[in-house]
Amino acid sequence: MASRDDxxxxxxxxxxxxxxxxxxxxxxxxxYIDYKDSEFLLQFINEQGKLLxxxxxxxSLKYQKLVAVAVKRSRHLAILPYVxxxxx
Amino acid sequence: xxxYEVTFIIDPVLSGDEIKSTASxxxxxxxDQGCSIVHVNEMGLKxxxxxxxxxxxxxxxxxxxxxxxxxxxxxxxxxxxxxxxIMRFLTIKLDKYGVQYNExxxxxxxxxxKKKESKKKSFDGPPVAPVAAVQExxxxVAPVAAxxxxxxxxxEVIAPVVSNEEE
Numbered sequence: 001m002a003s004r005d006d007x008x009x010x011x012x013x014x015x016x017x018x019x020x021x022x023x024x025x026x027x028x029x030x031x032y033i034d035y036k037d038s039e040f041l042l043q044f045i046n047e048q049g050k051l052l053x054x055x056x057x058x059x060s061l062k063y064q065k066l067v068a069v070a071v072k073r074s075r076h077l078a079i080l081p082y083v084x085x086x087x088x
Numbered sequence: 089x090x091x092y093e094v095t096f097i098i099d100p101v102l103s104g105d106e107i108k109s110t111a112s113x114x115x116x117x118x119x120d121q122g123c124s125i126v127h128v129n130e131m132g133l134k135x136x137x138x139x140x141x142x143x144x145x146x147x148x149x150x151x152x153x154x155x156x157x158x159x160x161x162x163x164x165x166x167x168x169x170x171x172x173x174i175m176r177f178l179t180i181k182l183d184k185y186g187v188q189y190n191e192x193x194x195x196x197x198x199x200x201x202k203k204k205e206s207k208k209k210s211f212d213g214p215p216v217a218p219v220a221a222v223q224e225x226x227x228x229v230a231p232v233a234a235x236x237x238x239x240x241x242x243x244e245v246i247a248p249v250v251s252n253e254e255e
């Protein structure tokens with residue numbers, strides 16, 4: 001049993017805090033997004049095959065635009081689907 | 089000099105020789121136009137994300153070439169469009185980062201993105217460990233091991249990190 005001194009918080013204090021979002025392309029210096037790499041692009045689309053918004057992925061505007069172009073190219077080449085159900 | 093990249097999908101119904109000859113005709117077509125071919129990437133038979141011409145798979149080829157101007161593209165695309173063996177094609181212009189990326193990819197500096205495989209392995213580890221070392225407090229080992237491994241793995245999981253590993 002934990003004594004009364006051990007109990008400092010009734011709930012986990014980190015639960016409410018939001019982790020700061022960041023642009024992974026800026027952080028890791030990725031300059032080119034390959035439209036042939038379907039596994040990588042899967043991170044930016046939801047399970048219906050739609051592009052995820054910037055507010056969720058945290059991408060900067062510059063790279064969100066490049067991601068969108070890459071996803072559209074890979075859709076054309078049937079690497080990613082236009083419409084899907086339970087993609088992930 | 090501009091760098092271009094054309095990716096096309098060849099009908100999988102054709103025999104192996106026909107597929108290779110199809111790809112080589114387009115290589116020679118580009119050479120005739122005065123382009124220098126940088127690399128030909130045979131991506132092989134892949135499952136299509138959606139059926140094209142009632143076929144669910146196709147053979148992917150990716151040809152990177154450089155040209156003084158964009159005039160060969162029109163002839164190349166016309167030939168691809170007329171060819172029944174080609175199911176789909178896409179020509180793009182590579183910027184300097186794209187050229188660099190393709191070079192790094194070929195030399196094995198960039199490995200393709202893998203879906204959290206390394207993270208899964210670290211979680212598979214702890215359940216095995218207690219069997220071997222029951223007396224060494226496995227309950228303490230497991231929680232410590234997971235947080236240490238996770239941050240180290242994270243950069244690899246998020247991005248195709250530059251590494252020396254061969255694909």
